[in-house]
Amino acid sequence: MAASCVNRTVLRSAGLCRISAGGRYQRGASVTSQCLAGKRLACWVNVSRHEPIGRNTQRGAGGAGGAGAGGGGGAGGSGAGGGRVLWAAVAFSLFRTDEDDRDEAQRKEDELILLLKRAKLSVYRGQLQAASGFLHQAVVLAHQTHNNQAIIYTYSQMANLAYVQGHLDSAEKLFKAAMSFMLSGGTPQDDNAVIEMSLKLATIYAEQNKAELAEHGFRFCTESLEAKLQKQKESPAEEQTEEQEDLRKNTRLLLGLCLDSRARYRASTLHLKLAVQDYQNALNICRQEQGETHPQTLVLMSDLATILDLQGLHDDALALVRQAVDLSRSAGHPDQHVLLGNMAGILLHTGRLEDSVRFYQEALSLARQAGDQEAVGQIHEGLKEVKKRRKEEEEKEEEEKEKEEER
Numbered sequence: 001m002a003a004s005c006v007n008r009t010v011l012r013s014a015g016l017c018r019i020s021a022g023g024r025y026q027r028g029a030s031v032t033s034q035c036l037a038g039k040r041l042a043c044w045v046n047v048s049r050h051e052p053i054g055r056n057t058q059r060g061a062g063g064a065g066g067a068g069a070g071g072g073g074g075a076g077g078s079g080a081g082g083g084r085v086l087w088a089a090v091a092f093s094l095f096r097t098d099e100d101d102r103d104e105a106q107r108k109e110d111e112l113i114l115l116l117k118r119a120k121l122s123v124y125r126g127q128l129q130a131a132s133g134f135l136h137q138a139v140v141l142a143h144q145t146h147n148n149q150a151i152i153y154t155y156s157q158m159a160n161l162a163y164v165q166g167h168l169d170s171a172e173k174l175f176k177a178a179m180s181f182m183l184s185g186g187t188p189q190d191d192n193a194v195i196e197m198s199l200k201l202a203t204i205y206a207e208q209n210k211a212e213l214a215e216h217g218f219r220f221c222t223e224s225l226e227a228k229l230q231k232q233k234e235s236p237a238e239e240q241t242e243e244q245e246d247l248r249k250n251t252r253l254l255l256g257l258c259l260d261s262r263a264r265y266r267a268s269t270l271h272l273k274l275a276v277q278d279y280q281n282a283l284n285i286c287r288q289e290q291g292e293t294h295p296q297t298l299v300l301m302s303d304l305a306t307i308l309d310l311q312g313l314h315d316d317a318l319a320l321v322r323q324a325v326d327l328s329r330s331a332g333h334p335d336q337h338v339l340l341g342n343m344a345g346i347l348l349h350t351g352r353l354e355d356s357v358r359f360y361q362e363a364l365s366l367a368r369q370a371g372d373q374e375a376v377g378q379i380h381e382g383l384k385e386v387k388k389r390r391k392e393e394e395e396k397e398e399e400e401k402e403k404e405e406e407r
Helices: 061-069 073-094 098-124 128-144 148-164 168-184 192-207 211-233 242-268 272-290 295-310 314-331 336-349 353-370 373-406
Strands: 017-019 025-027
Touching: 098 128, 098 148, 128 148, 148 168, 148 192, 168 192, 192 211, 192 242, 211 242, 242 272, 242 295, 272 295, 295 314, 295 336, 314 336, 336 353, 336 373, 353 373
Parallel strands: none
Antiparallel strands: 017 025
């Protein structure tokens, strides 16, 4: 994540809504989605300074002793040899050209890029420790070359990696270090990249149950983006350049991401009415900016349906999730099994057990095809809940039958 959000193509980078027992949902961990606290901004790497060339020149064995004694032939010969080495180093420095400096700078830049590529490949392969090692080497090199853009990018990648590994305190400090370099370099506080990092900090606080910091972080992000969008509206549409229109869209999508993240936090703290408001606003943004059948739109529809279900509004929830499932079939949604599983859970809560089993089975088949083991496990939990409900209903019917016979 460099210092811009220009190429954001989806509303959020967080994990998709996951189904669990009885249709409740969970979310997988996110690289982009989860962190703002503390008063200290910390850089996690102590950067060593360059050592001057020629510092450790060797001296002859007898030269030092002879010089200390005040003089024999050995001392003179050895001193001359040491002098030649020193003058060779000085001459190398004097006759070094700008082209040599450019070649050295290019070599270090190439080395930095290679380290970042290796880190990215290691993350892709699941080799997180190796990725961490490459990133630490990269940030040292970035500091040595005073490459602020590389420092910011590398710190943000280190923070994302720490978050994925569950090291929330480290992720927090690394995100704040990246933000510190951005702000000291003149990046405005309402820049989308700063707000995106602030959102990740807020999400980290939410996971750490630091409610006041989390609420403050979410509020800062949403209010900053709303003010920014209001200011952009003041410019006539016909005067908007293509770049300004891209910025408007990205800013609005980032607002949707913030609302979605806050909705999940509010749902986790059982502030369901507020969660519904945020989900509805995020869904409206996604529909308007990315379309009715966009994968993120369908995920938000499913998430909102889940919260409505938790509120006991089963009919509203079922209508919304059914719409999401129908659209996902026509659009070929990559996580259709997640939507089907959520629908099965809502059907379970309405008492339609046969329909629930049918959709759970379809979701299970698609989840296996997709290799989504987490979803497979959650679907099995849902099927166990169906079995439990059936048993309860059978026992209830048996009791009522016995009562009737006694009469």
